[in-house]
Amino acid sequence: MARGNHGQAVFRDDRDRKRFLSTLGEACGKTGWIVDAYVLMGNHYHLLVQTPEGNLVAGMKWLQGTYTQRFNRRHGDFGHLFQGRYKAVVVEAENAGYWEVVSTYVHLNPARAGLIQAGKEPLEAYPWSSYPFYTGRAKGRPSWLRRERVMGSLGLGEGDGRGYAAYIEGRVLELGLKAGREELDAKWRQLRRGWFAGGSAFADSLREELGRAVRCGRRDSQSGGARRFHDEQSAERRVRAALGALGLAEEDLARMRKGAPEKMALAEWLREGTTVTLEWLSRRLGMGHPGNVSQGSRKLGSGDCRLFESALTKLRQLVLKEENT
Numbered sequence: 001m002a003r004g005n006h007g008q009a010v011f012r013d014d015r016d017r018k019r020f021l022s023t024l025g026e027a028c029g030k031t032g033w034i035v036d037a038y039v040l041m042g043n044h045y046h047l048l049v050q051t052p053e054g055n056l057v058a059g060m061k062w063l064q065g066t067y068t069q070r071f072n073r074r075h076g077d078f079g080h081l082f083q084g085r086y087k088a089v090v091v092e093a094e095n096a097g098y099w100e101v102v103s104t105y106v107h108l109n110p111a112r113a114g115l116i117q118a119g120k121e122p123l124e125a126y127p128w129s130s131y132p133f134y135t136g137r138a139k140g141r142p143s144w145l146r147r148e149r150v151m152g153s154l155g156l157g158e159g160d161g162r163g164y165a166a167y168i169e170g171r172v173l174e175l176g177l178k179a180g181r182e183e184l185d186a187k188w189r190q191l192r193r194g195w196f197a198g199g200s201a202f203a204d205s206l207r208e209e210l211g212r213a214v215r216c217g218r219r220d221s222q223s224g225g226a227r228r229f230h231d232e233q234s235a236e237r238r239v240r241a242a243l244g245a246l247g248l249a250e251e252d253l254a255r256m257r258k259g260a261p262e263k264m265a266l267a268e269w270l271r272e273g274t275t276v277t278l279e280w281l282s283r284r285l286g287m288g289h290p291g292n293v294s295q296g297s298r299k300l301g302s303g304d305c306r307l308f309e310s311a312l313t314k315l316r317q318l319v320l321k322e323e324n325t
Contacts (some may be wrong), residue, residue: 002086004043011040011080014069017128020045021142022065031059036099036144037106039129048091048108048150060086093200097152102169102197102230103150108130108184113174118176131168134186136161138198165169176259205232208256235274239284242266245318246311258288261304265311266292273315 011017014093017040024047028035032055037048051059054128059267068081092098097258110116124132130145132138135247141147148158156163196206243249246262256263271293278290287293 001044001085001299005080005081005083007043008081010045010071011128012075016074019074020067022068022257023063024161025142025144026066027059027063030062031055033059033144035130035132036147036150037103038145039106039109039131040051041109041115046109048106050149052252054162056088060088077255077282090196090198092196092202093149095199095202098197098199100153102183104168105188106170107134108122108171108175111160111175116172119171122165123172124165134161134168135165149291232276232280235270235276235284237279238270238273239266241318242269242315245314254286256286258286258292259300261300262311263287264300265308270313271317301321 002010011020018039024035024038027033032053034050035047036050039046049056064082064086071081074077084100089102091102107123107129109121110129111118113185116123116126124135124137126132129136133141133145134147134150149156151160151164154164154167156167171184174184196203198206243253246266248262253263257258263285267285270276270281278293281293281315282288282290285293
């Protein structure tokens with residue numbers, strides 16, 4: 001998804017919306033993308049897209065750059081149209097449940113924004129999404145828009161527009177109820193706040209892939225959420241290795257006081273070798289306020305200081321096997 005720069009509209013009228021969809025079609029022709037769902041709002045859009053050739057970055061650069069040029073040319077504007085880089089969320093495609101969650105989130109955007117009157121008019125009355133092509137209300141479905149995967153995630157046939165409408169319109173009604181809205185928001189939380197939508201095994205596979213990317217010097221190609229995820233996972237592995245080197249268990253760490261010299265040494269070592277935040281370190285090591293992480297070692301007494309230096313020396317000598325592979 002991408003928003004307009006400074007919240008400005010990226011579609012001022014239906015002509016702009018048609019132009020964006022035609023540009024999206026061109027992008028699919030150039031990249032081999034398959035679009036499963038889309039919605040065009042006033043100042044942003046959402047796409048659920050498959051990239052068989054692994055070319056999301058190049059395709060998005062062309063799509064947004066080309067549309068911006070066409071938009072500016074038509075309206076006599078100049079400069080950036082979109083707010084920074086688009087946001088991309090990786091979806092676990094092999095798990096139908098996540099495909100259903102993401103496609104439903106996309107299609108319900110007009111209802112959440114109040115662009116239709118829930119209970120008084122159907123969601124398909126909003127023409128600028130792929131939903132009317134799912135129900136059969138809109139004709140001339142573009143070749144780059146595919147329905148079978150989303151339909152299949154609900155156990156429906158590719159042409160079962162009536163069944164899909166019953167499902168989606170039911171979700172629209174749920175949005176009007178507090179309990180239903182809270183349930184849907186809970187499903188969408190990972191999608192809104194994270195950078196992937198999937199289970200724990202999928203997260204592990206992404207972590208391994210990110211680790212390879214970082215080791216190969218492609219760290220800057222990852223988004224902030226992805227980098228943070230990788231860094232915290234790396235720090236977590238270091239914590240487990242460090243506890244073994246110091247002869248400590250998780251229970252010992254939990255029982256130690258906030259300013260224990262071993263904790264201070266572990267925090268210092270992690271700060272030397274990772275980029276996790278002070279907040280993460282204080283929470284993971286049970287050190288209280290984040291300021292204790294950055295200033296704690298300065299307050300150690302002579303006895304604690306010797307324990308701190310001894311522990312830190314052990315940790316600095318520790319060689320993680322994973323770092324040598």
